[in-house]
Amino acid sequence: MSTAVVWFRADLRLGDNPAWAAATTAHQVVVPMFVLDPRPLAAAGPRRRDLLLAHLGALDADLKTRGGRLLVRSGNPVRVIPEVMAATGAAVVHFNHDVTPYAMRRDRTVAVTVPTVVHDGRTIHPIGSITTASGQPYRVFTPFSRAWGARAWDPWPEAGAASITAEAGEEIPGISGATMRPGETGAAERLERFLTVVDGYDTGRDRPDRDVTSRLSADLRFGTISPRQVAAAVGDGTAGRRAFVRQLAWREFYAQLLAAFPESVTRALRPEYRAVPWRHDPAGLEAWQQGRTGYPLVDAGMRQLVAEGWMHNRV
Template sequence: MTTEAEDRPVILWFRQDLRLADNPALTHAAATGRPVIPVYILDPGSTVRPMGAASLWWLDKSLRALDASLRERGSRLILRRGDSEAELRRLIEDTGAGAVFMNRLFEPDAFARDADIAHGLQTEGVDCKGWNAALLRAPGGVLNGAGQPYKVFTPFLKALLAAAEAPPPTAGPQALSTPAGLASDAIEAWALHPTRPDWSGGFDWTPGEAGADAALSTFVARGLKSYSVGRDRPAEPATSRLSPHLHFGEISPWRALHAARDAVAEGRVPAAEAEKFVAEIGWRDFSAHLLHAFPQMTAAAFRPEYDAMPWREDPAGLSAWKRGRTGYPVVDAGMRELWTTGFMHNRVRMIVASFLIKHLLIDWREGERWFHDTLVDADLASNVQNWQWVAGSGADASPYFRIFNPVIQGQKFDADGRYVRRWVPELGRLPDRWLHAPWTAPPEVLASAGLRLGRDYPRPLVDHAEARARALDALKHVVAGRDVEGD
């Protein structure tokens, strides 16, 4: 198929940018005035590991929402499955497309693959262009005085906010011309819902650009004004719940940042609360920059000495942790929330991760893999960075001696027990005094609550004091010579 260069279609390759507003690749494609071919390619080999089951559930809904938005503008989303380069070449051959526009991915494997594809196509006369639509600043754009990536968050955030330049907001085109007759997979044929079992029945989410907008509006109106405190209270609806929307690119991080700061300017939110939220957006950037610069951190400790950690093989303990049967109520509540909703509260993520790593001495990579499969916001960079932060092995990590006491954490952040009672209903009648340590309750209290430890609810897998001592002893292999403390 041959056409004049100025009439040759532009392929718009969607990936983790499933939105129309604030989408630079789409804006530039529409501005050419040429036909635009929106395509999403499901390529299991495109990243370090395939998407997990919860992410695939989200992808199904998000692609449907994107297709509906495109159809409202006279276009549609073409779905292809297979090797990305092969499918792009097939589209180019079928349509005579003269350009491929995309928003860039920064995970190392995908970044390298995109560069190879772009180089190959450009040598054959196909124009390939990419933009940053996912981060406040692309990796490589925030470096320290020595020209190296930052490894400490606070100076990174300061440099990021000083260097990042907000792109102009765009609403997306009102109309888009797409050639007719292009072959597309049916999304139903991709079978993206979890099976054996289908555990997505409790997923209470609205994937897609409209869902992202609604989540941001709700958060700014309700949770942002007390964010710094509310974000630590798992029973409170105080977190933004934007993480899956940001991961799939249904909303720009700049839009979230501006919404928070606009609320300050309008007198609706204290400045300190908005900036705490902005810092969390910055932490997302920090994770992405680190992974881009240090790709080995997906499989190895960022601090190599931590690979000497004497991890335990404990299949039974790992299984109990996954199922929310550890005997520590706040840990079990978090793991059950995850399985039921595809999400876990931020504070509880730290508690359950600390328990797996330091109480059970199970390798952080086991927990990271489970989160990757079960979280709807399973972002590789953030997931790996956060797990290594808890393990003490990451950049700017939690101190190695920090070992959360799950009883104290529960009492401090879920004092009235609403979170635990929601997700561990068998403890529902236990008084607050005993709720976070049911094994300490007198027999008559347990009987009154209708609770038989070891049958209705498990006894603790490990004793906290003994587990803490064991963890600190194991850490001596890694941090010999340092003072050992606790919290």
């Protein structure tokens, strides 16, 4: 009997998930797993950690309705994944592509150790598929956006009928209080709310006093909804809807830049900006982080970010 691991990362959903669909179609048994990797967890703030754990609980609940469980393990994925594959008899691990430098290094190391199948589930169009005529990544958004909008979508993936293992592994740690309803259900509710105001997005999105933004940034970050699901629901029937889909194109523009130029995490792409002096002011940084700069709008935004894990883009 053919068994595969599906390694969930920043794609905590079952709908429109190419890795999940491919594994459940090609294999008789799938092992859905998530690795609590200490390195990115250490860099995350408490709100992000709480929301991640809440999303994992929601994904586990969704898998329960299908007769399975989310296998949760802690440790370095480079070590944990081969251990799980050996224990379950899995022949291959499926996962969706990631673009951060750490994730790409990690995934290359895992691929040296075990058989992998990599899918594109973080963006509407596969990373690297939108290039200039010479095959180079775009560095300017406008021509990228035109090419992005003209490219046809890949077929929507459909999950197969594989059995799902019911071993849960480690208990998902308790949370101190996620600030939004987690999982695919929560993301779908936020999308439905946004659809009632999206037609005013083009004129109201720069106004923090108007609640016309999507509030889907965290969902797209953790993958509880796919950008394609969002774009399909929004459509392009009004100026507000087109303006919002353009923001999804911006997201993919920077994702492809990061994949092509991982050094951009620590230095400017354009050489003329690399000599810009940075001010070293720990006290000023702390005041900004805690909402104590004396600028009311800035401080309100930072206090909201601390309390809710979200703030308006223009704040």
